Amino acid sequence: MTAEASARVTAQQDQQDETTFRTQSGVPIEAHYGPESLEDWDPAEQLGRAGAFPYTRGPYPTMYRSRLWTHRQVVGLGTAPETNERNKYVLAHGQTGLSNDYDVPTLIGLDSDDERARGEVGRSGVAIDTLRDMHDVFDGIDLENISVSMTINHPAFILVGQYIAAAQQRGFRLDRLAGTVQNDPLKDFYAQKTYRFAPQPSVRLAADLIEHCAEHMPRWNGISLNGYNIREAGSTADQELAFTFAHAVAYIEELLGRGLPVDSFVPRFSFIFNVHNDFLEEIAKLRAARRMWARLLTERFGARPESVKLRMHVQTGGSTMTYQQPEVNLIRGALQSMAGALGGVQSMAVSCFDEAYSIPSQRAQRLSLRTQQVVGFESGVTKVVDPFAGSYYVETLTDEIEQRADDWLARVDEQGGAVAAVESGWLERVISDTAHRQHLEVANGERIVVGVNAFEEAEESRIETFRVGPASEAAQLERLREVRATRDDDEVQRRLDVVQETAAAGRNIMPAVIEAVSAYATQGEITDRILAVDGEYTAPAIY
Amino acid sequence: MIRVLLAKPGIDGHDVGVKIVARALRDAGMEVIYTGLRTTIPDVARTAIQEDVDAIGISNLSSQNVAMMSELQQLIREMGGEDILLTTGGSLLPEDLEALEALGIEGAFPPGTSNEQIVTFIRERVRGGEGAPA
Numbered sequence: 001m002t003a004e005a006s007a008r009v010t011a012q013q014d015q016q017d018e019t020t021f022r023t024q025s026g027v028p029i030e031a032h033y034g035p036e037s038l039e040d041w042d043p044a045e046q047l048g049r050a051g052a053f054p055y056t057r058g059p060y061p062t063m064y065r066s067r068l069w070t071h072r073q074v075v076g077l078g079t080a081p082e083t084n085e086r087n088k089y090v091l092a093h094g095q096t097g098l099s100n101d102y103d104v105p106t107l108i109g110l111d112s113d114d115e116r117a118r119g120e121v122g123r124s125g126v127a128i129d130t131l132r133d134m135h136d137v138f139d140g141i142d143l144e145n146i147s148v149s150m151t152i153n154h155p156a157f158i159l160v161g162q163y164i165a166a167a168q169q170r171g172f173r174l175d176r177l178a179g180t181v182q183n184d185p186l187k188d189f190y191a192q193k194t195y196r197f198a199p200q201p202s203v204r205l206a207a208d209l210i211e212h213c214a215e216h217m218p219r220w221n222g223i224s225l226n227g228y229n230i231r232e233a234g235s236t237a238d239q240e241l242a243f244t245f246a247h248a249v250a251y252i253e254e255l256l257g258r259g260l261p262v263d264s265f266v267p268r269f270s271f272i273f274n275v276h277n278d279f280l281e282e283i284a285k286l287r288a289a290r291r292m293w294a295r296l297l298t299e300r301f302g303a304r305p306e307s308v309k310l311r312m313h314v315q316t317g318g319s320t321m322t323y324q325q326p327e328v329n330l331i332r333g334a335l336q337s338m339a340g341a342l343g344g345v346q347s348m349a350v351s352c353f354d355e356a357y358s359i360p361s362q363r364a365q366r367l368s369l370r371t372q373q374v375v376g377f378e379s380g381v382t383k384v385v386d387p388f389a390g391s392y393y394v395e396t397l398t399d400e401i402e403q404r405a406d407d408w409l410a411r412v413d414e415q416g417g418a419v420a421a422v423e424s425g426w427l428e429r430v431i432s433d434t435a436h437r438q439h440l441e442v443a444n445g446e447r448i449v450v451g452v453n454a455f456e457e458a459e460e461s462r463i464e465t466f467r468v469g470p471a472s473e474a475a476q477l478e479r480l481r482e483v484r485a486t487r488d489d490d491e492v493q494r495r496l497d498v499v500q501e502t503a504a505a506g507r508n509i510m511p512a513v514i515e516a517v518s519a520y521a522t523q524g525e526i527t528d529r530i531l532a533v534d535g536e537y538t539a540p541a542i543y
Numbered sequence: 544m545i546r547v548l549l550a551k552p553g554i555d556g557h558d559v560g561v562k563i564v565a566r567a568l569r570d571a572g573m574e575v576i577y578t579g580l581r582t583t584i585p586d587v588a589r590t591a592i593q594e595d596v597d598a599i600g601i602s603n604l605s606s607q608n609v610a611m612m613s614e615l616q617q618l619i620r621e622m623g624g625e626d627i628l629l630t631t632g633g634s635l636l637p638e639d640l641e642a643l644e645a646l647g648i649e650g651a652f653p654p655g656t657s658n659e660q661i662v663t664f665i666r667e668r669v670r671g672g673e674g675a676p677a
Contacts, residue, residue, distance in 0.1 A: 193556025
């Protein structure tokens, strides 16, 4: 089988003439690049120095020499005490920041005891219903000395409200808390699909949280715009940048509409991008991202050059992890992690080799951490800033990705902006079409996926997999029942009434939410009060 | 024409795979009805009977395939649809494939399954199909 597949690949490659070589995102590639490729290219304009506009080479002057990226593998499973244990495990093994994933009910604002949550509680992330859960997730962890990332979008304002309340009750100072909340609800309408509120209200709620963080939490990123999930939904590298920035434009316009100066909030915008398989294209993409963001913000919004440093977390592409021959995913993860490192990142997670099977086993999680430690501490690439600068090919590709992303952003603008492009289903169709095209490339063998459409094994090896058992759901239901039984229900209702009145009046929701969660209102109850004002969103079934 | 109902019951939002399968079945000349997200197994069963489909495909990426297929099989039988072909796709572990086989459900498609395999399976197994028992 292997020899046969190998012959097939060679035959396909022989058939291709020069013009058919393309990057994974479809950019044509010449055989050679030389000085003529960069004839009109001005390094002062396109690169500058690291730490200076347009930040192509990185947001900081000396990059990893001053501070290595944060090793931030994602953790989240079962009940809050179970996730607390895993949080402490990864810290004990050398992780330098925390990142928590939530189960689907939490992601869409359902309580664990909601009928629709049955079977999903704690399954693919930790279940958070009340302040009790938020306390328990971080029990024994010094929140002033570790940065925390929260992967939550539509109910982000509720979970950060719980985080603020929990941190204050433990005596931590808000101005010392460092961390990030994803809070990018627009991408949820066509990637990941954990939406609940309608597009326009979701932007308003996201802006409430950004505004609150900008005012009270100077070390906290109130938004982390998410290109990762757009890519996972099937986009190209250039679409990943374009649509991420299109969302950013929508949030910025909402905040500007409130009279906030752009420089008061954009410095705390952070980003999550994907690192996919095409090694050089991904490096070019991360470099192009920084330059495009710097230019977009200064040209369109008049932001100051020092406000437009793009800081990013990357996660290696979960969807590149194959079910077939899963150990091979460790190698994919290593290459992707290296591309991330060479692209100049501030934080990284390497998707686990058992990604196609389940949420990670402890062993898989440790191997992902070790992967980025090998890249970070052994490979030597961290000793110099932006080593690909000046490469005829990588600079050409960086320009090309930026150009293509600019074109896609212009198309979103023509649609009336990101909110309109979500409402009309335009973004969903673009992503579906791209995903389908890429799938066909694998199906017809144009794109080789080792172990899937070439070099298959007759017998698959079985790996140890992790799965959250039903006991976690039962335990969470009991935890929630105890909270409901012991809280002051009249007080909860009074504070929920204030949440609803605040939403109806269009005032910033955060102070009312922090009051409500402090009385142990559940996140489902708060979500319901917002839905009572704004209505629930149903997405069209487009394919 | 073979009629297939594709569905995403529950609240899992991973729909890249199901949408690609929908296009593949349509391109293979089948009629596809896709429910979209957040439906329920009882709704899927009712729709399948009302629309008189030949096959149902349940997509799930949060490890609930076995529980969902078991519930669907029982409901479909109660409604007199025992000749409807039941299939499922998603992050199926080897033990899930065994559990589904024990239920008599052979149309179980883990990640990496080709469109061709799914199309061929449905063509051969639906009532009146090439591979259907006489």
